[in-house]
Amino acid sequence: MADSKETSHLIEKPSDDDPSEPPSEARIDHHDSYESSKSTTITSTTCSNRLVKLVLEPLQWLQMLSSQLNPSFVFGVILVYGFNQGFSGSFFKVVSDYYWKDVQQVQPSVVQLYTGLYSIPWVMKPIWGLMTDVFPVKGYRRRPYFVLAGFIGALSAAMVALGGRLAAAVALSCLIGLSAAMAIADVTIDACIARNSIEIRALASDLQSLCGFCSSAGALIGYSTSGFFVHHIGAQGSLGLLAAPPALLILLGFVIYEQKTTSSGRSETKDRPLVH
Known part of the structure; x- marks a missing residue:
């Protein structure tokens, strides 16, 4: 009996190795x-x-x-520094060299001379800035010069692209016109930036950061894509692409906010926008 009890006890006791x-x-x-x-x-x-x-x-x-500030002003900074100065400036440097060598077939020494000539508008930036301050058009100091720069740049690029093999003097004049359009737009937006930096000093550093970023990003894109376009559509067709940023400058001249000045030189405050 004792053995049977022990056996039943062992059977009832759960095993440590129970698979459940x-x-x-x-x-x-x-x-x-x-x-x-x-x-x-x-x-x-x-x-x-x-x-x-x-x-x-x-x-x-x-x-x-x-x-x-104003949405149109921020758009203007991005357009001028990103597309006009950054992209167009770098794209123009590369493509214009190929244009002189491939289309006009001039010597490299002559190309260097021409390069120095169409850099003259950038040297004249103080004169463009003085014109925007001294000669307002219908009470506006900045907007008309954006339109003027856009018209000069678009016309010059279109003439180079569609005019066939132009005479060297005519082609040089068109390239100088493109360079002048960039310089005029640059000095005009700089005047707008200076005024906004004075009015809202806390955002002066932000504006400088925006200008630097747009210019660097645009230049990077311009240098990266210039060879691609020269290879596929040629140097002359690539210069025609530079008509797009000046065309946008014409649009900017109509949409950017600017206070209209009176005959005494003071700005009218009744046109101040609701959003600043």
Whole structure:
């Protein structure tokens, strides 16, 4: 009887190796894998949040500048420094050299002479700035000069692109016109930046950062794409692409906000926009 009781007791006692229960090592491994997957999910979520924040911060910064200043002014800075000075300036330097060598077939020494000549408008920047201050058109000091710069640049680029093989003097005049359009637009937007920096001193550094970024980004794109366009459409056709930024300058001259000045030289305040 004693042996039977012990036998039944052994049968009723659950075994430590019962297959219905997972071993302790398996439970530990399952817990570790769960914690690892959880930490991986948290890390990926954090990285995605940082990426979204990195993308949104510049847009929020531009929105802040637009609300504090004026959306048309911020658009003008991006257009002039990014497209006109940055992209067009770098694109123009590369493509114009190929134009003289491939289309006009002039000697490299002559190309260097021409390069020095169509840099003259940049040397004359103080004169352009004086003109915008001294000779307003219908009460506006900046807007008419954006239109003038755009008209000169677009006409010059179109003449080079569509005029066939022009005489060297005519082609040089057109390239000088393109350079003059860039210089006039540059000095005009600089005057707008100087005025806004004086009125809102806290944003002066932000405006300088915006100008530097747009100019650098535009120059990088211009240098990167100039060879591609010269290879596919030629130097003459590539110069025709430079009519697009001046055309946008004409649009800028009509949309950028500027207070109209009276005959005494004071700005009228009744046209001040609701958003600054």
